[in-house]
Amino acid sequence: QETYLGRLDYNLNLWRGALRFNTNYEIGSGQEAKVEFQFIKVNKGEGTFVWEATEQYDLNGDSIPQINEFVVAPFRDQANYVRINTFTNEFIRTNNVGLNQSLRLTPRAVWNNKKGWKKALTKFSTLSTLRINRKVKLGDAVSAWNPFDLTIADTSLVTVASAIRNVLFFNRNHQTFDFQIGQTDNRNRNVLTTGFESRQTKESFFRSRWNITTAFSNQINIAFGNKNSDSELFDNRDFSINYQKWSPQFIYLPNQQYEATFTYEYQLAENTLSDFLATATFHNLKLEMQYNRTEKLAFKSDFSLVNIGVTGETNPTLALTLLEGLKKGKNFLWGLTLNRQFANNVQMSLRYEGRKTGDRQTVHLGSASVRATF
Numbered sequence: 001q002e003t004y005l006g007r008l009d010y011n012l013n014l015w016r017g018a019l020r021f022n023t024n025y026e027i028g029s030g031q032e033a034k035v036e037f038q039f040i041k042v043n044k045g046e047g048t049f050v051w052e053a054t055e056q057y058d059l060n061g062d063s064i065p066q067i068n069e070f071v072v073a074p075f076r077d078q079a080n081y082v083r084i085n086t087f088t089n090e091f092i093r094t095n096n097v098g099l100n101q102s103l104r105l106t107p108r109a110v111w112n113n114k115k116g117w118k119k120a121l122t123k124f125s126t127l128s129t130l131r132i133n134r135k136v137k138l139g140d141a142v143s144a145w146n147p148f149d150l151t152i153a154d155t156s157l158v159t160v161a162s163a164i165r166n167v168l169f170f171n172r173n174h175q176t177f178d179f180q181i182g183q184t185d186n187r188n189r190n191v192l193t194t195g196f197e198s199r200q201t202k203e204s205f206f207r208s209r210w211n212i213t214t215a216f217s218n219q220i221n222i223a224f225g226n227k228n229s230d231s232e233l234f235d236n237r238d239f240s241i242n243y244q245k246w247s248p249q250f251i252y253l254p255n256q257q258y259e260a261t262f263t264y265e266y267q268l269a270e271n272t273l274s275d276f277l278a279t280a281t282f283h284n285l286k287l288e289m290q291y292n293r294t295e296k297l298a299f300k301s302d303f304s305l306v307n308i309g310v311t312g313e314t315n316p317t318l319a320l321t322l323l324e325g326l327k328k329g330k331n332f333l334w335g336l337t338l339n340r341q342f343a344n345n346v347q348m349s350l351r352y353e354g355r356k357t358g359d360r361q362t363v364h365l366g367s368a369s370v371r372a373t374f
Contacts, residue, residue: 003029018109024100027145032094032135032158033087035190039070040082045367047079048072056316059236068234071317074325075355077365093138094158099147101130125169134160150187159190179208197237200228219249227321235275236317243269261288269322271314278312280322296341306331327358345373 005028012021039049050073053063060066065081073079108122132147135158142156143149150160167182182205189198203225211217223245231237247265252258267282286304293299310328335353342348353365 005029015110018106018111020102020104020106022100022102024098025147026096026098028096029138029144030094030096031091034090034092036086036088037067038084038086039065039067040084041080042082044080045077045365047082049081049083050074050078051081056320059316068231068236071320074320075363077353077363078325092158094135095138095142095144096135097132097145097147098134099130099132101128103128123171125172126167127169128166129164131163132161157189157191157196160187161189162187175211177208177210179206181206196230196232198228198230200226202226215252215254217251217253219251221245221247221249229321236315238273239276239318239321240272241269241322242272243267257292259290262286263288271312271318271322276313276315276318278310278314278318278322281309283307298339300337300339302333302335304331304333306333325357327360329358331358332356347371 006026008023008025010021010023012019039051041047049070051057051065051070055061057069057071058065059069070081070083103126105126107118107124111118111122114122132150134147134150134152136142136144136152136156137158142152150162152160162185164185165182166184167180169178169180171178172180183203184205185200185202187198187200189196203223205221205223205225207222208220209217210219223243225243227239227241227243229237229239245265245267247263249261249263252260263284263286265282265284265286267284268279269282270279271277284304284306286302288300288302290298290300306326307330308323308326308328310323314322333353333355335351337352338350340348347370349369349371351367353367354362356362
């Protein structure tokens, strides 16, 4: 077999670091084994996926787990399956291309002592990143060198993943006030033995921080976006959810020992696929408190009340995604954490969690861990 490998790195640093540009470009060829997913049952809390012989998960009612019935566990104690990637003995020759780029602009590095509009621009900075990794079948009519060619037929595609992030900062790391505006776009597409699966998340966000006094501060988070999933063979995995989130947060920090945070979040999520048009409205009130008794002993507690209203029709898989594992109506979640440091290299953590979602029974969960560093 003939193979090739190539790599190009380019780093640009101008005007005492006011502009930093980095590029990493890689190409290569190789062979890729076709992948199958298998789900292995484990003890509850030790997995990442969930399946139960209930109407919510067992879609065809045969009490036998099917590959399209597993979903990511919304809560840790429900996770009773792990997904294992099994490589088949069928291999595909591939062309691989990868691109990683970042661009950072920091006018403060050169204009910090200037006046007028140059001084005003020093309060702003930007950061843009791009990452693309793509694998296509060798010999197909697809450019092996162009990473931006992403509209590829399923017969040629093996896998593609891309991530774009652009952020504009104002007063970054300022002690009193700052804000940032940004946009992200993450996409993944894979061809499996069960057909292609693709996911995309696009989001525009605004975040601000204002330290009103030394003890009181305020944060605001606003986000608008879309989450999209498309599966060739399993229609129950398809969704296109438009969402918006508004979340003011108030923090009280009188000293290094006490901290209290109150958060209210409003969220509107709407599935726009014609088969299951559904809308969910979230009102989430959350209170978090932390007490550091000493440098080696800390307590943390949290309590959330989430009220959800739902209109329209959903299937069980969509309901889990749309409602984030919660239920229509009132949902209560609470927790208590104790962290204890022994000597300089041993840390113990005790955690209790509880939840009451909709009309379901209350669930209590306890966990403990010890970590030693040598």
